[in-house]
Amino acid sequence: MPPGNPGRLVRSLAALVLVSTAVLPAALELAGPSPFGVIGPGAPADRAVPPHTAQRADLRAGGAAPTVDIRRTGDPANRITLVLLGDGYAADEQDLFRQQADRAWRALMEIEPFRSYQGFFNIRRVEVVSPVSGIAETESRGRHPDTPLGMHFWCEGTARLLCADESATARFAGDGDGPQYLIALANSTEYGGAGGTGVTTLAGGSQDAGRIIQHEIGHTVGDLGDEYDSAPDDADYPNLSTENADEMRRKQNKWWRWLGAESPDGGGTIGAYRSANGIYRPTQDSVMRTLGGSYNLPSREAIIEELYRRVRPTDAPVPAPGEVAGRPRLEVRPLPLAGARQLKVDWTVDGVPVEPQAADRSWLDTAHLNLPAGHGATVTATVRDTTDWVRDEAFRDRYMTRSVSWTVTG
Template sequence: MPPGNPGRIVRSLAALVLMSAAVLPAALEVAAPAPSAVIGPPAGPLTDRGAPPAQNRIDLRVPGAAPSIDIRRAGDPANRITLVLLGDGYTAAQQPLFREQADRAWRALMEIEPFRTYQNFFNIRRVEVVSPVAGIAEAEDGRPTDTPLGMHFWCEGTARLLCADESATARYAGEDAGPQFLIALANSEEYGGAGGTGVTTLAGGSPDAGRIIQHEIGHTVGDLGDEYDSAPDDPDYANLSAVDADEMLRTHTKWWRWLGATSPDGGGVVGAYRSTNGLYRPTADSVMRTLGGQYNLPSREAIVEQIYRRVKPLDGAAPTPGVVTGRPRLQVSAVPLEGTRQLAVEWTVNGRPVAAPGGTWLDTAGLTLAPGARATVTATVRDTTDWVRDEAFRDRFMTRTVSWTLTG
């Protein structure tokens, strides 16, 4: 097996293959049974408060205790996905190295669409786990080193499958008000990682760490499958199918809405491209097939949908929706997108559309009501992205409505 490719934690027990443009034209990735799982169903400037002062540090002799630092706070954790970055095999003196590698990893993730556009749907938190020894177990016949998260290569006998003790990782990560995904970085320059369920892992010191996390998070956040030829023939993923394009169109299954669209991943027109394992993939190539690529359109849609299953497009409204007195300025707080496109806000009064120059707010001072009359003002926040073609999903998860009743 050629060296240099990360594994993916999946429901399958079979070995997988991934082509990596970064290492070899057709390098191998292998995977093994999943020992880890996702722990739960980022606007504003980046902030890094730094490590707490020594007198405020948590006693690391207590199992599962380590300093936790919010390095990117986009919103209330109750309505955000928190990516929790933890390190293993980094001594106290190597914590600056962990911080550097952790920052490089999450920033690489936010460079690829759709994570770039939806980065404000994520908070980023770093947990500085101090290890008594430097590095992790890398040898096939070596015993796991005495590190807090127990990270090691050769998980389940697979060279580049990098695993962690998920119970210990969850204990160090702690809980939050909303959903979390745990990302464990190993103090290693070897090439490896894993994703899918539970703790997403990567070798923090690998030159390809950023490209590894882009691929592995596709499994973890988007619930995507591997598109390479030797992946298990499991079509239970949004980007894999057991039937061809004609059958998708006939039965309205899988990515039938996308057939014929030009995909931004460089893989050509969305169709049904058959792999050696008998499954069909949406495009000739993508990041789920070759490291360093982009997500194809069906995969982007799957990731956006999984994000919206956890994060609502509306953070809140003021004043509190319901009956209000006077003529207040009504306002909604939509989760901001990165870039020029923002979530659409539509206002109506008694069901009739009205112009709102403020976009996210409406001044009701100009409304004329007869004495004793009432008016219902409604604001609808909606994500109109063309990366989603499932309109029923858009209506259910990507749209939120609030209303106020004004009295004359």
């Protein structure tokens, strides 16, 4: 969710985006987007569902629950933390929540580009114990059990829209040392979820939970819109356009850099495919159109760019940049990628390229430099993400590349 755009935020909460791998019956083909661009608890308070009983208000007032770091890839200040919380899980159902939470985040890490960039995420679980089992499901039509996060279907009059009290969810999640995405799982087997403000929601027990989170996180991280036919004709997203391929190419906007490229999932050529609502999408199909699909190339680029707006390509170097005495070993710490490709590291001494001793190029031993006694030199390491899933080179230079320098003296 881009900051400063409350009108779009409200519109994005209007209906739920969930499409199955097969054609949905009319009752399940939902009519609105859920680009729930969420990072941390900064959603407007007036969008939170108000408590319906004094008891639930008391439950949420404390906002404390056992917290477990289930995966840590690095310094939280330079990672995005996925915070998984449960609602409607009683004390004897916490094992069920743990299993469903694990299934959700693991499913997310199975789809590109999250698979390759999983090292950019820490994962934390918050074990919220509910005094009752289950949440307000479809048939409840406005009756809300006293659960700590107040999750319920029929949000804003839409049967499968699943909402949570965002203020309560943020309190239980707590403040992190870096950016956070809040993901609330409901103890329900119903098919549903939601997005649009401060909390991503899904029914943890749904057989489609893993595929739902793959779709919904595209809204969260990439600010992607829905590509299916019944979505509103709103093209204010990086993967939707009101213009055909020729117009995009002529104006150099939207995914013009990708036109003609082959989709890596075998989905054909990137172009401009018109949906029944009149809006163009990059490919015939994708996870933003059909659950179980893949992200098309423009969507992958949008997701990667949002990651780099929140984290730097390197953790703090050792020693700190600046003047260093003697001939120390200098080290940079690029964020890890999954797979053979890693971030590229280049070294220079007084502007002249040199080869480091480390096989992964992450460190340089200055004792091996041929420097005259008493001569100072400037050593620079440049870390760059060279992925071909990004074609915006200006963005790569600004966000995906970092240089650090040391002045070696003595």
